[in-house]
Amino acid sequence: MSQNTLAPAAQRRRERRFGLFSLLVLAVMLGVFASSTRGAQATFILNDARGQLFELPDLILPVVPTVIVLSALVAGIAARQFTRGFGSRAVVIVGVVALLFVIAFLTWAAAGGQLSVVGLLRGSLARATPIAFGAMAGVLCERAGVINIAIEGQFLAGAFTAAVVSSIAGNPWVGLFGGISAGVLVAFMLAGLSIKFQADQIVVGVVLIVFATGVTSFLNTQVLSGNPQLNSPTRFASIAVPVLSEIPLIGPVLFRQSLLVFGMIAAVIVLQYGLFQTRWGLRLRSVGEPPKAADTVGIHVLATRYKAVLLGGVLAGIGGSWWTLDAVGQFSREMTGGRGFIALAAMLVGRYSPVGAFGAALIFGFSDQLATSLQLLRVPVPSDLLLTAPYLVTIVVVAGLIGRLRVPAADGKPYVKQ
């Protein structure tokens, strides 16, 4: 459904804007990375400590020459952006520039040290998991016309409940069920208040976040800190797919992950198919556009919206469980650290499609993981600054710099029937 039919003048203006971006990138690359005194060589480790079919040599790059080559590529792209332009591939080219920048940045960061590429990518996918679940929850709700900014609240409720239930039952599956229940409970409050009582959905979302934060923090202090046996959940074990997981580089990244990571990928595929290829998806999307069209052909608008929001609660609950059943193995106060908002951002950047949201979640997971990896390398960039990357990307997308963002037309509008 691409509609990049810009008029020539607007197309040129856009290319020039992209060109300015490339120049900015170039300036940072030459000004900061190429004039680095951190070390002459950057070492990228491509092997995993666990068994693999064969070993890869470490990738050792001379820092300054590498950055200069990458800069030359960016300069070439910028030159063409200002002259002929890239036409329909303009947006893709911006992504290429961003990728070149990231490689240059990593080269600079790893100068004089070692960076494990496997660890970086593997961690990125893991950290993308809750973000993708949350973003899919958002896609479901908003495609059906209900704004869900309470994903952060669903995450916290899911993480807390999953931790407690799994601790009591000693079984991560039961814990996951608990996490899902908590996500659905928050979703039910959102659905009731915004669909039935037609409250302002932004206000309801904020209230639910504050509510979930307050309740989980309170119970954490009052109950969990005194009873550590309630906060030691059994976690999902990491699964290694036979043979595939032993392929160097790809294996440990894609095929040695926890169950929730595989579940997330399955959910992306199923949801993408469901939303755009099935009757269920067609009807769900129809109630997120001005829903009178759906109502006049006998589709029950409110019931469809309820179901979408509750199913979104299931996904957000799984996303929240990731923290306590996969990543950390213990609940702590406000441990989701705003990832629910990042999930919302991923939903927007992914343009309300599950696959798009997954792609955005990968980028955000990467910046999340990078912040951790860089601390180990003692890079003079505050990790907090890196964590703002998702928000910057979101601003760029929402501002319409890369094509128009199409919001479901009835998003956030309650449906009132006479």
Add this chain to the structure above:
Amino acid sequence: MSQAGSTEPAGRQEGRVELELRGITKRFPGVIANEAVDLVVTSGEVHGLLGENGAGKSTLMNVLYGLYRADEGEIIVDGTPLQLDDPGDAIDAGIGMVHQHFMLVPVFTVAENIVLGVEHTRGLGRLDRARASKEVAELAERSGLPVDPDALVEDLPVGIQQRVEILKALYRDARLLILDEPTAVLTPQEADDLFDAIRAFTAEGRSVVFISHKLREHRVIADRISVLRRGRIVGTADPREASEQDLANLMVGRPVELTVSKTPAQPTDSVLQVQGLRVDDAVGSPVVQDVDLEIRRGEIVAVAGVEGNGQTPLVAALTGLREIADGTVTVAGREVMGATRKQILREGTGHVPEDRSKDGLVADFSVAENLILNLWDAEPYARRGTLQFAAINEHARELVGAYDIRTPSVSTPAGSLSGGNQQKLVVAREFDRPIDLLVASQPTRGVDVGSIEYIHSQLVAKRDAGTAVLLVSSELDEVLALADRVAVMYHGRLVGPFDMPISKEAVGRMMAGADPADVLGSPTATPASTDDPATTNGSSPGAPA
């Protein structure tokens, strides 16, 4: 009433339908929208439902379609009383409705819209898109309403969107089709095509309820006309016997003046000059282009056209509300480009916007406040930054009297007035000051007949007082009644203006994009318009031979 029907589910008989409404009453808080309405629609009939805006036509049909629940009364189809709780029930009973505002999902394809709610699926709930496209194409072919099943609805012109709506009802096997103001968005020729489709539909014994406030259309298509006034059926007429005047009087409840009386225009010096105007949309594609237009004092130039052909951005550019991408616009010698909106209004442009509730008034402000919206900081209404309510209210009382605005008081919120009175309020504000140019966009939309008469006479009076008037209207009858010269807008380009008289058919064909040379070369052309249409300045408009 067929007794045979009882052997079949829902008393259904192939193709035929009998509908009866008995004593339908529907109340909204503070208003009775329908009161004890009785209506019978027989098999194979086109039943016209005539009434002014707000008479309760749409409410009645929404009750019949299950969107509203009637407070009292019965709906009987083929002798079986029906309980219609939602549109699904109505669809099951064989009732289909094409709403005035289309009920389509713009981001879905034609086929997706048509099958929505009754989709065929294959395994795993997968939509059978190929089958939907094929069925829709066949149905479109059979019904004489061709569409591309795989086009996105938002990319289609409104005339085609309406076909999609009709096909949606036909796909559900509707035996009774309700068409709510279906011609509002059509060119006269498209309306004729629609009428052909209606006749083909009723020829099979099925029925149509045709809702319109346009008298002429009822006389063309209806077999029987029921007239609704203030929620009640006030009469039933046979279109072969009743004249338009009879119907109008019945609809309004008093004798009505249907024609506008005006003398030939006496245009003098030029006021509005537009050259090579282009206006772009958000992504930089032109929505108005190559527009040249000149309007002189003392003439009304009307722009006809189906809505969405660039009239709205044209008006916005002329009044400084929208950026001019290229070309020049001057009003009495002053450049519009670069001037602030306030300057444009204060220096002599009056503007009656097309959507009064959105752009014409502040609904929560009082009548008096709304009447000084364009003079809010000028003496005597404001002094040293303070509003002078004595002067404001005095001014309001004068205008309320002079322009016949029916309001309980000048401090009543404007939003609580009827549509006609709201419009008169806007007209009063824009007319009651010396202006060079008046831009009136859809000035009588959604307005009762009495107010229409009044607004039309005021437009002519303003012209005779030496104002240049630009009238933009999608109501062709209004254009032809008021204009001294007529231009037509199609796909962002303006053809004309042509001197009156010009035939309705010729304007209609140009509204559909026909080349003026072809149209005016036909016998319907008027001798006065043989000049090059872009430079009619030299001719003598308004003085028909």
